[in-house]
Amino acid sequence: MNLRYNEIKVDGYERIVEVIHEEAGLHAIIALHNTSHGPALGGIRAYPYATFDDALNDVLRLAKGMTYKSAVAETGTGGGKSVIIWDTAKPKPKELLLAFGEAVNSLAGQYICAEDVGMPISDLAVIRKGTHYAVGLPHPNSSGDPSRFTAFGGFLGVKATAKKIWGVDSLKGLTVAVQGLGAVGMRLADQLFWDGAKLIVTDVNKEAVAKAVQMYGATAVSPDEIYGVECDLFVPCALGGILNPDTIPMLKCKGVAGLANNQLLTEADGQALMDRGILYSPDFVINSGGLFNVCVELYKEGYSPLVARDHVMRIYDLLLTIYTLSDERKQPTNIVANDLADYNLERKIGKRESEVTFHHF
Numbered sequence: 001m002n003l004r005y006n007e008i009k010v011d012g013y014e015r016i017v018e019v020i021h022e023e024a025g026l027h028a029i030i031a032l033h034n035t036s037h038g039p040a041l042g043g044i045r046a047y048p049y050a051t052f053d054d055a056l057n058d059v060l061r062l063a064k065g066m067t068y069k070s071a072v073a074e075t076g077t078g079g080g081k082s083v084i085i086w087d088t089a090k091p092k093p094k095e096l097l098l099a100f101g102e103a104v105n106s107l108a109g110q111y112i113c114a115e116d117v118g119m120p121i122s123d124l125a126v127i128r129k130g131t132h133y134a135v136g137l138p139h140p141n142s143s144g145d146p147s148r149f150t151a152f153g154g155f156l157g158v159k160a161t162a163k164k165i166w167g168v169d170s171l172k173g174l175t176v177a178v179q180g181l182g183a184v185g186m187r188l189a190d191q192l193f194w195d196g197a198k199l200i201v202t203d204v205n206k207e208a209v210a211k212a213v214q215m216y217g218a219t220a221v222s223p224d225e226i227y228g229v230e231c232d233l234f235v236p237c238a239l240g241g242i243l244n245p246d247t248i249p250m251l252k253c254k255g256v257a258g259l260a261n262n263q264l265l266t267e268a269d270g271q272a273l274m275d276r277g278i279l280y281s282p283d284f285v286i287n288s289g290g291l292f293n294v295c296v297e298l299y300k301e302g303y304s305p306l307v308a309r310d311h312v313m314r315i316y317d318l319l320l321t322i323y324t325l326s327d328e329r330k331q332p333t334n335i336v337a338n339d340l341a342d343y344n345l346e347r348k349i350g351k352r353e354s355e356v357t358f359h360h361f
C-alpha cells in the first residue's frame with residue numbers, strides 16, 4: 001500500500017503524524033500527547049471536518065484529554081487519539097480501514113486504537129486486520145464495545161453529582177436533560193429512567209428521540225432548545241465544546257454531568273459554570289468507564305468484565321473527592337481534576353509497570 005506520512009511538530013506533544021493514502025481515500029492524523037505512563041491509548045474519530053486545521057485542533061484536544069483521563073484513572077496508559085477526515089454518511093471503504101490499520105501498526109505499539117464517534121467496532125474489526133494494536137474489539141478475548149461501561153460510569157457520576165448537590169441517593173423526582181442519544185447517551189438514559197429520573201431529551205437523529213419518548217416517557221425538545229430547558233441536571237452526551245459563553249448563560253440546571261469529551265470550549269468555561277452556581281463533573285473523569293474497561297484486556301491474565309466493572313465503580317468516589325477539593329480550594333472542578341492528573345503524572349502514580357498483552361489472536 002502506498003501510505004504517506006508527514007510529521008507535524010506541535011509544542012507539548014510527543015508526536016503527530018498526518019497519514020495519507022490517496023487510492024484508499026484515507027486522510028488521517030494520529031496524535032501522541034504523552035506516553036510517560038504507558039503506550040498512548042485512544043479512540044479513532046471519523047468526522048467530516050470542514051478543514052484540515054479543524055481536524056488537527058480536534059485531535060490535539062482529544063489526545064491531551066486522554067493523557068489527563070488516563071492519569072486520573074491510573075490505567076498505565078498515555079494520551080493519544082486519531083481522527084479520520086471522512087463523510088460519515090457514507091460507509092468507509094475496506095481499503096481505507098486497512099490502510100489506517102497499517103498506519104497504526106507502523107507506530108509499533110506507541111499508539112493503541114479503539115472506537116470513537118463515527119467509528120463503530122465493526123469498522124475497528126477491519127482495522128484490526130492491519131494491526132494488533134487495537135482494543136475493544138468484537139472478539140471473545142477482547143472487551144467489546146466500551147459504551148456500556150462508559151454509560152455505567154456516567155450513571156455513577158450523575159448519582160455522585162446529585163449526592164453532592166442535594167444529598168440524595170436516588171434520582172427519583174429529579175429532571176435530567178440528556179443531549180445525544182447515541183451509544184452512550186441512550187444507555188445512560190435507560191439507567192437514569194430506572195433510577196427514577198424524569199427525562200428531557202434531544203438528538204439530531206429523530207429515530208433515537210422517538211425511541212426515548214416511547215421507552216422512557218421522555219419529553220423531546222429540539223437540539224437548540226436543550227440548553228434553556230428547566231431541569232436539575234444537564235447531561236451532554238454528543239460532541240465537545242458545547243459549554244461556552246453562548247450556552248452557559250442559558251443553562252437552568254444545578255449540575256452538568258455528561259459523557260461527551262471536551263465539553264468545555266476553554267478551561268475558563270469551568271469558572272463561568274462555578275460563578276453561576278452550576279456544579280460541573282469534569283468530563284474526563286465521569287467518562288473514563290470505557291477506558292477502564294478496554295485497559296483490563298491488556299492485563300496478562302486477560303479480560304474480566306468483573307474486574308472492569310469494579311474499576312468503573314471508582315468514578316463515584318473520585319468525583320466526590322474532586323467536588324470536596326473544589327469547595328476547599330474555591331477552584332472550579334475542571335482545574336482540580338487537571339491538578340490531580342498533573343500530580344499523578346509528576347509523581348509517576350499509576351505508571352505502567354508491566355508490558356501490555358494482546359489476547360485477540
Ligand code: NAD
Nearest residue numbers: 146147150180181182183184203204223238259260261290
Ligand atoms: P455516538 O456517535 O454513538 O452518539 C452521538 C449522538 O449524538 C448521536 O446520536 C448523534 O446523532 C447525536 N448528536 C450529534 N450532534 C448533535 C447535536 N448537535 N445535538 C444533539 N445530538 C447530537 O457517540 P457515542 O459513542 O455515544 O459518544 C458520545 C460522546 O461521548 C462523544 O463525545 C464521545 O467522544 C464521548 N465518549 C464516548 C465513549 C464511548 O465509550 N463510546 C467513551 C468516552 C467518551
